Amino acid sequence: MTAAPRLTLGPVLFHWPAERLVDFYSRIADEAPVDIVYLGEIVCSKRAPFVEPVLPDIIERLQRGGKTVVLSSRALVMTDRESRMVADQIAAARAMALQIEVNDIGALRELAPDPHVVGPFINVYNESTLAWLARQNATRICLPPELPGDAITLLAAASPVPLEIFSFGRLPLAISARCFHARAHGLHKDSCRYTCGNDPDGRTVHTLDGEAFLAINGTQTMSQTCLDLSGVILDLFARGIGHFRLSPQNMDMVAVAGLYRQLIYGQIGPEEVQDGLSRLANGLTFSNGFIHGREGRAMIAARLGDPH
Amino acid sequence: MSTAPLELVCPAGTPAALRDAIDAGADVVYVGFRDQTNARNFPGLNFSRSELRDGIAYAHERGREVFLAVNTYAAAGDPAPWHHAIDDAARLGIDAVIVADIGLLDYASKRHPGLRLHLSVQAAASHADAIRFYHEAFGVRRVVLPRVLTVAEIAKLTPRIPVETEVFAFGGMCPMAEGRCSLSSYVTGQSPNRQGVCSPASHVRYEQRDGGMVSRLGGSTINIFGAEEKAGYPTLCKGRFKVGDFAGYLFEEPTSLSTGEILQDLAAAGVKALKIEGRQRGRAYVSEAVRHFRRLVDGLADGRPTPDAVTALRRLAEGQQDTSGAYRKAWR
Numbered sequence: 001m002t003a004a005p006r007l008t009l010g011p012v013l014f015h016w017p018a019e020r021l022v023d024f025y026s027r028i029a030d031e032a033p034v035d036i037v038y039l040g041e042i043v044c045s046k047r048a049p050f051v052e053p054v055l056p057d058i059i060e061r062l063q064r065g066g067k068t069v070v071l072s073s074r075a076l077v078m079t080d081r082e083s084r085m086v087a088d089q090i091a092a093a094r095a096m097a098l099q100i101e102v103n104d105i106g107a108l109r110e111l112a113p114d115p116h117v118v119g120p121f122i123n124v125y126n127e128s129t130l131a132w133l134a135r136q137n138a139t140r141i142c143l144p145p146e147l148p149g150d151a152i153t154l155l156a157a158a159s160p161v162p163l164e165i166f167s168f169g170r171l172p173l174a175i176s177a178r179c180f181h182a183r184a185h186g187l188h189k190d191s192c193r194y195t196c197g198n199d200p201d202g203r204t205v206h207t208l209d210g211e212a213f214l215a216i217n218g219t220q221t222m223s224q225t226c227l228d229l230s231g232v233i234l235d236l237f238a239r240g241i242g243h244f245r246l247s248p249q250n251m252d253m254v255a256v257a258g259l260y261r262q263l264i265y266g267q268i269g270p271e272e273v274q275d276g277l278s279r280l281a282n283g284l285t286f287s288n289g290f291i292h293g294r295e296g297r298a299m300i301a302a303r304l305g306d307p308h
Numbered sequence: 309m310s311t312a313p314l315e316l317v318c319p320a321g322t323p324a325a326l327r328d329a330i331d332a333g334a335d336v337v338y339v340g341f342r343d344q345t346n347a348r349n350f351p352g353l354n355f356s357r358s359e360l361r362d363g364i365a366y367a368h369e370r371g372r373e374v375f376l377a378v379n380t381y382a383a384a385g386d387p388a389p390w391h392h393a394i395d396d397a398a399r400l401g402i403d404a405v406i407v408a409d410i411g412l413l414d415y416a417s418k419r420h421p422g423l424r425l426h427l428s429v430q431a432a433a434s435h436a437d438a439i440r441f442y443h444e445a446f447g448v449r450r451v452v453l454p455r456v457l458t459v460a461e462i463a464k465l466t467p468r469i470p471v472e473t474e475v476f477a478f479g480g481m482c483p484m485a486e487g488r489c490s491l492s493s494y495v496t497g498q499s500p501n502r503q504g505v506c507s508p509a510s511h512v513r514y515e516q517r518d519g520g521m522v523s524r525l526g527g528s529t530i531n532i533f534g535a536e537e538k539a540g541y542p543t544l545c546k547g548r549f550k551v552g553d554f555a556g557y558l559f560e561e562p563t564s565l566s567t568g569e570i571l572q573d574l575a576a577a578g579v580k581a582l583k584i585e586g587r588q589r590g591r592a593y594v595s596e597a598v599r600h601f602r603r604l605v606d607g608l609a610d611g612r613p614t615p616d617a618v619t620a621l622r623r624l625a626e627g628q629q630d631t632s633g634a635y636r637k638a639w640r
Contacts, residue, residue: 075488076432076434076456076485076488077434077435077437077438078434078435078456078457078461079435079461080464082435083435083436083437086437104434104435104438105410105431105433105438105441105442106433106435106436106437106438106439106440106441107437108441109437109438109440109441109444110437121488123381123408123409123410123431123487123488123501124410125381125382125383125384125409125411125501125502126381126382126383126384126387126409126411127384127385127387127411128382128387128410128411128412128414128415129381129382129409129410129411129414130411131411132410132411132414133410144490145490146490146493146494146499146501146502147384150384150385151383151384151385152384154384154385155384171490171494173489173490173491173494174484174485174488174489174490174491174545175484175485175488176456176483176484176485176559177456177457177485177634177639177640178483178559178560178634178639178640179640180551180558180559183554183558184551184552184554184558185554186554188638188640189640190637190640203551203552204551205549205550205551205558206549206550206551207528207529207530207547207549207550208529208531208532208548208549208550208555209522209529209532210550211528211529213528213549214491214494214549216551216558221484221491221559223494289494289497290490290493290494293497294497295493295494295495295496295497295526296490296493296494296495296497297494297495
């Protein structure tokens with residue numbers, strides 16, 4: 001297994017303007033203590049044309065900063081155009097000697113046996129799925145966020161490849177053909193006016209009683225709460241998980257990564273991480289229920305239970 | 309114009325519903341075992357091994373078929389219930405098993421090479437590369453298409469894949485890509501992929517307020533109904549929510565999918581089979597839906613329109629409202 005826990009930075013799930021992405025990744029390249037950075041527009045193919053022109057520079061910048069870059073593939077592919085975009089992305093990755101993170105199984109057909117990463121949108125719930133994917137030459141597998149700690153423990157013990165856990169950020173909970181940002185603005189997806197771009201952290205969905213409940217991000221539905229696994233990361237590392245994914249939010253991600261870095265090197269404890277995150281979080285509240293086998297939105301102050 | 313008849317694949321949650329569906333004209337009945345191995349793991353529902361054996365006999369005597377849904381994801385550390393479901397179905401002479409999990413597809417294709425495998429909608433294989441992948445890797449012979457594609461997209465897809473397609477024709481519909489939704493587990497801890505349930509009744513509460521009714525899931529308000537409204541079940545994605553100035557059915561209205569009016573388009577798009585959702589529904593609902601669809605499908609095959617069957621299906625639809633859902637692009 002890995003000598004020390006590694007932090008990764010997931011793809012930006014929100015529709016940030018290209019110039020903001022350039023600035024964001026410049027800082028990540030120079031300052032963020034993450035080893036691996038995933039890039040790509042995985043939520044909506046309509047956003048991709050804004051991102052693609054700046055990607056080569058961002059990749060170059062991150063590599064100069066010593067980061068390993070992985071290109072993340074779209075999570076839901078429906079049209080021929082979207083299939084071609086995935087094929088083009090795979091060709092680009094090959095040309096740049098980068099790995100692809102597979103988020104829709106169709107990409108695997110194009111890709112295997114090239115080494116690749118299996119992303120959190122592929123349903124890996126058990127040892128035999130894990131083993132099968134590893135045989136297709138997956139070099140790392142990021143498990144689905146809804147998996148509880150006992151299942152993760154069993155998978156880590158059985159896995160022939162390193163595993164990664166979604167550890168920080170709003171949880172991607174569902175993806176649809178329908179755009180909920182457009183719908184909330186009385187628009188259709190085809191004429192969406194990119195209203196998702198006004199919400200760099202996603203848009204909170206309230207119940208009719210006023211409870212902050214979920215968040216929408218275009219075609220994606222996310223958690224209202226922000227996942228924070230700081231309380232269990234060292235425990236997960238002891239059980240064989242080597243990679244921990246931080247998903248970009250509209251906050252100082254260099255500082256977020258710094259807190260987790262200090263945690264995994266034993267310089268601060270989970271309480272200090274949580275205090276620090278609360279100061280950075282723009283009012284977001286935190287959760288970790290899935291890892292404790294509970295409803296995802298719960299925040300449980302406990303160590304991981306033993307596997308049963 | 310006459311076309312090859314569409315195969316009618318109908319739900320049954322109980323042995324009686326299976327017999328009713330066959331008698332009403334189902335070509336195929338699909339069922340699940342009474343445990344977490346299928347996505348309708350509800351109390352009082354589903355089949356024991358001996359009930360499945362009898363159901364298969366009833367269908368086969370009449371020239372019909374039975375499929376078994378093993379369409380949840382096997383649990384880490386305990387694949388036995390899923391493996392037993394597949395082994396027992398094969399032993400009992402099932403006509404196909406409907407599977408989503410890669411590990412289970414691998415198991416079934418190696419252990420039972422003669423067993424017909426269908427790819428469950430829970431695998432959300434929504435384009436040609438994904439479907440070809442499952443065919444080449446595991447010999448899958450039919451795909452149940454996720455409810456995200458338009459008829460035009462289906463028409464482009466079918467000639468490019470080496471497997472049959474089955475589409476949802478009637479009943480409940482998810483606005484999310486199936487098998488990739490953790491909304492229920494985020495709010496209740498119970499998930500379609502793991503436990504085979506969505507928005508489970510154990511977490512539902514109704515509360516009278518100001519002459520109306522509040523429905524809750526896991527303590528959160530999913531809908532508030534006025535006195536004049538019929539209070540519906542609080543399925544999470546069918547609730548009313550607020551986003552800025554918007555207040556209403558953000559994800560999907562509590563409508564029922566109905567394709568009575570577009571069957572001809574689906575047939576022309578190369579679809580092989582129609583699936584009626586609703587293993588959790590009562591016998592009367594299932595047999596009525598099957599009877600009307602039988603007339604629609606036969607009418608289509610004979611070039612004989614049956615508009616009264618479309619009207620009858622609309623009456624059956626949830627809340628008297630129906631929708632062709634994602635099959636029309638404007639839905640998006």
